[in-house]
Amino acid sequence: xxxxxxxxxxxxxxxMLGMNCRNVDFINRYNDRTLFPLVDNKLQTKLLAQxxxxxxxxxxxxVREQHEIxxxxxxxxxxEHFALKPAKGSGGKGIMVVTGxxxxxxxxxxxxxxxxxxxxxxxxxxxxxxxSLGGSPDVAIVEDLIAFDECFSGxxxxxxxxxxxxxxxxxxxxxxxxxxTHASDxxxxxxxxxxxxxxxxxxxxxxxxAQFGRPVSTHPDTGQxxxxxHIEGWRDILLLASQCYxxxxxxxxxxxxxxxxxxxPQLLELNARPGLAIQIANGRGLLPRLRHIxxxxxxxxxxxxxxxxxxxxxxxxxxxxxxxxxxEVA
Amino acid sequence: MNQxxxxxxxxxxxxxxGVILAIARHVVTGTPFLPGQEKSVWLVEARIDxxxxxxxxxxxxxxxxxxxxxxxxxxxxxxxxxxxxxxLTERRSRRAEWTRREASGExxxxxxxxxxxxxxxxxxxxxxxxxxxxxxxxxDEARELAARDxxxxxxxxxxxxxxxxxxxIKLLDSATSQNAALLRSGADQRSDLLxxxxxxxxxxxxxxxxxxxxxARRRQTLSRLVEFYTGxxxxxxxxxxxxxxxxxxxxxxxxxxxxxxxxxxxxKSRVQFSMIRQSVxxxxxxxxxxxxxxxxxxxxxxxxxxEQSMFKLLLLLPLGAAVVVFMRVIIGLQTSGTFMPVLIALxxxxxxxxxxxxxxxxxxxxxxxxxxxxxxxxxxxVARIATLIVLVVFLISALSIIGYQMGFSTGMxxxxxxxxxxAWTIERMSILWEEDGSSEVMKQGGGSLLVxxxxxxxxxxxxxxxxxxxxxxxxxVLLASILAMxxxxxxxxxxxxxxxxxxxx
Numbered sequence: 001x002x003x004x005x006x007x008x009x010x011x012x013x014x015x016m017l018g019m020n021c022r023n024v025d026f027i028n029r030y031n032d033r034t035l036f037p038l039v040d041n042k043l044q045t046k047l048l049a050q051x052x053x054x055x056x057x058x059x060x061x062x063v064r065e066q067h068e069i070x071x072x073x074x075x076x077x078x079x080e081h082f083a084l085k086p087a088k089g090s091g092g093k094g095i096m097v098v099t100g101x102x103x104x105x106x107x108x109x110x111x112x113x114x115x116x117x118x119x120x121x122x123x124x125x126x127x128x129x130x131x132s133l134g135g136s137p138d139v140a141i142v143e144d145l146i147a148f149d150e151c152f153s154g155x156x157x158x159x160x161x162x163x164x165x166x167x168x169x170x171x172x173x174x175x176x177x178x179x180x181t182h183a184s185d186x187x188x189x190x191x192x193x194x195x196x197x198x199x200x201x202x203x204x205x206x207x208x209x210a211q212f213g214r215p216v217s218t219h220p221d222t223g224q225x226x227x228x229x230h231i232e233g234w235r236d237i238l239l240l241a242s243q244c245y246x247x248x249x250x251x252x253x254x255x256x257x258x259x260x261x262x263x264x265p266q267l268l269e270l271n272a273r274p275g276l277a278i279q280i281a282n283g284r285g286l287l288p289r290l291r292h293i294x295x296x297x298x299x300x301x302x303x304x305x306x307x308x309x310x311x312x313x314x315x316x317x318x319x320x321x322x323x324x325x326x327x328e329v330a
Numbered sequence: 331m332n333q334x335x336x337x338x339x340x341x342x343x344x345x346x347x348g349v350i351l352a353i354a355r356h357v358v359t360g361t362p363f364l365p366g367q368e369k370s371v372w373l374v375e376a377r378i379d380x381x382x383x384x385x386x387x388x389x390x391x392x393x394x395x396x397x398x399x400x401x402x403x404x405x406x407x408x409x410x411x412x413x414x415x416x417x418l419t420e421r422r423s424r425r426a427e428w429t430r431r432e433a434s435g436e437x438x439x440x441x442x443x444x445x446x447x448x449x450x451x452x453x454x455x456x457x458x459x460x461x462x463x464x465x466x467x468x469x470d471e472a473r474e475l476a477a478r479d480x481x482x483x484x485x486x487x488x489x490x491x492x493x494x495x496x497x498x499i500k501l502l503d504s505a506t507s508q509n510a511a512l513l514r515s516g517a518d519q520r521s522d523l524l525x526x527x528x529x530x531x532x533x534x535x536x537x538x539x540x541x542x543x544x545x546a547r548r549r550q551t552l553s554r555l556v557e558f559y560t561g562x563x564x565x566x567x568x569x570x571x572x573x574x575x576x577x578x579x580x581x582x583x584x585x586x587x588x589x590x591x592x593x594x595x596x597x598k599s600r601v602q603f604s605m606i607r608q609s610v611x612x613x614x615x616x617x618x619x620x621x622x623x624x625x626x627x628x629x630x631x632x633x634x635x636x637e638q639s640m641f642k643l644l645l646l647l648p649l650g651a652a653v654v655v656f657m658r659v660i661i662g663l664q665t666s667g668t669f670m671p672v673l674i675a676l677x678x679x680x681x682x683x684x685x686x687x688x689x690x691x692x693x694x695x696x697x698x699x700x701x702x703x704x705x706x707x708x709x710x711x712v713a714r715i716a717t718l719i720v721l722v723v724f725l726i727s728a729l730s731i732i733g734y735q736m737g738f739s740t741g742m743x744x745x746x747x748x749x750x751x752x753a754w755t756i757e758r759m760s761i762l763w764e765e766d767g768s769s770e771v772m773k774q775g776g777g778s779l780l781v782x783x784x785x786x787x788x789x790x791x792x793x794x795x796x797x798x799x800x801x802x803x804x805x806x807v808l809l810a811s812i813l814a815m816x817x818x819x820x821x822x823x824x825x826x827x828x829x830x831x832x833x834x835x
Contacts, residue, residue: 008820020822
């Protein structure tokens with residue numbers, strides 16, 4: 001496998017985006033701080049998405065006050081499956097997914113059964129701000145569970161696969177599919193062991209896949225070949241991602257999209273500080289693409305369709321060649 | 331691009347400004363850039379507080395002599411607005427006297443002395459003949475008997491005043507002896523008790539009050555030692571440990587029976603001492619404290635010593651902050667809580683490194699164990715953290731007590747750890763443990779400790795301590811470097827590892 005590190009020069013050649021560069025050159029420059037709450041607060045994101053007609057899982061109810069937790073059972077009446085999450089959580093922290101009922105018990109996605117008092121405790125932790133940045137008080141939201149698309153059966157273990165697309169100034173620039181594994185405990189975070197599958201921007205096909213920073217060709221739990229992955233309705237997904245720019249006004253965002261069997265692509269959440277792990281999943285650096293978009297001098301406001309078509313055309317060439325080639329285009 | 335150039339110009343100006351100011355200070359005041367080229371100078375400040383009754387006030391404080399064993403009085407000042415001040419010398423003892431016709435309310439008087447360490451450890455008073463005065467203490471019969479028993483045993487086991495004193499202290503310390511326990515319970519001060527017993531054995535004694543000099547200590551009180559006459563000379567003994575001879579770093583403040591502080595016309599009087607070690611040459615020190623130059627006016631040395639010792643720590647903070655920025659931005663080390671490592675490092679400065687590390691790890695580990703039980707109790711988060719704070723306080727007390735029993739007095743200083751931050755750390759780490767597993771906890775906890783140790787090593791480096799305190803303007807250079815690091819957009823060292831797979835393509 002070679003050396004345990006890579007030289008600065010090679011990273012630069014690959015156009016890898018580092019955290020410092022991302023923070024200073026992209027987040028600080030293109031993301032207005034006053035807009036952050038729109039994405040840092042999932043409830044606000046959701047309401048905004050509803051306002052702009054961006055499809056998103058249905059919001060069932062919101063718990064804002066501790067006393068509401070006492071009679072929470074009625075709210076759950078008739079809800080077979082749902083996701084309970086903190087509005088200000090980050091990195092998937094504090095999300096509880098319930099996939100069914102078993103008598104009085106709720107069955108979590110992991111198969112573990114929890115009681116209503118466990119759910120109460122979880123809600124109360126959320127309200128107190130355990131999962132929010134800086135421990136500020138939070139609200140708990142309960143939304144419909146995604147009925148996830150058959151096309152991923154065999155590709156994900158104990159969790160819903162989601163598609164992360166980086167959108168820069170309204171242009172989708174890089175995409176990956178995140179598949180949870182046994183190692184990641186049903187979570188979709190790459191650093192916890194989820195498999196990241198880089199997707200070609202023009203077709204939605206698998207380009208490259210990695211787990212723990214190492215290339216893989218099959219899903220480690222199910223053995224399914226990852227190279228066959230091909231996302232249906234790819235342009236619509238990119239359109240959805242691109243619209244999030246118009247919706248929030250944030251120049252540099254990560255959009256997390258899931259495919260619902262019945263309702264098509266749904267916006268799950270937005271992230272104002274995305275973008276390092278996706279490069280590993282793609283085996284390509286972000287920087288050439290970001291600089292390319294940055295260099296566009298077109299002043300008139302493109303509609304999202306144009307932006308998506310431009311990106312699909314422009315970056316298709318880059319993706320034909322792995323890593324190093326990126327630098328030449330930039 | 332222009333904006334960036336302007337920014338770097340500011341950085342260069344800041345750094346240059348700091349260096350130039352420091353050089354100017356060096357030239358004008360002669361403060362050396364390197365520590366340890368000169369004798370240590372101790373600044374000891376006595377602060378007297380009392381409530382004046384509204385009438386005439388006379389406050390009188392015993393002062394150390396010019397020539398002390400191990401130290402030499404170099405200069406002294408008193409600060410006391412509105413008061414008349416004089417130093418009275420009576421035979422060989424010196425007293426400071428503050429007087430005022432009318433005063434009411436809380437009053438604070440300051441006396442400060444600069445003492446230079448000297449090689450001369452001879453004591454002028456070592457050969458004074460004992461003054462003969464009867465020092466009769468009336469004890470009840472039980473105590474009288476106990477004292478007699480104790481003396482009898484001690485006398486049997488000893489051959490000279492020295493060995494008698496040693497045996498007496500040993501006997502007084504004995505946990506099993508009922509006699510010793512009875513006597514101990516009746517005396518407020520061990521030194522008084524020892525003196526009374528020695529007097530009964532016809533050994534002349536006198537009490538010695540003094541200070542253990544330790545850098546940057548505040549609100550100290552005088553420690554009491556005992557001197558006994560061997561027949562030819564006086565010997566000093568610590569009534570607690572039994573160690574004979576002048577302890578290192580002990581400054582004899584006053585001797586004999588005269589009181590340390592008398593206040594006429596006031597109530598609730600007390601005296602406290604602050605001290606600080608300075609690494610400027612004695613001659614420069616005098617110029618700095620008496621001179622009227624710009625630098626001597628603007629130096630930290632002009633502040634009361636109590637504040638100075640606080641500044642000594644405060645001026646080290648930028649160094650710790652810079653270390654954190656470097657480790658996070660350039661190296662890419664993960665820490666739990668951004669500036670938590672600096673706080674831990676500050677705590678290490680008060681304890682020592684090993685004791686601090688051991689106690690910190692113990693507290694956090696024990697806290698995590700307790701927290702795993704708490705998670706089963708279904709508490710609200712705020713209540714859970716509050717519970718953790720209480721438990722952490724208990725843990726620290728227990729650790730201090732156990733440490734003390736085992737003979738590590740450093741255990742007592744664990745209290746310097748910021749407790750609420752520890753409680754939060756435990757909570758966060760416990761959540762991290764549940765959600766991301768133990769390896770993440772080790773990574774962040776280890777990262778925090780590594781940064782804390784690095785910050786500590788820099789913050790206790792004598793050269794850096796000297797520079798930060800004597801040349802506060804050098805912190806501008808640190809500020810410039812922090813600002814520069816804030817603009818660094820290159821790869822973190824950790825990213826070279828994180829993206830290592832790029833090599834395989």
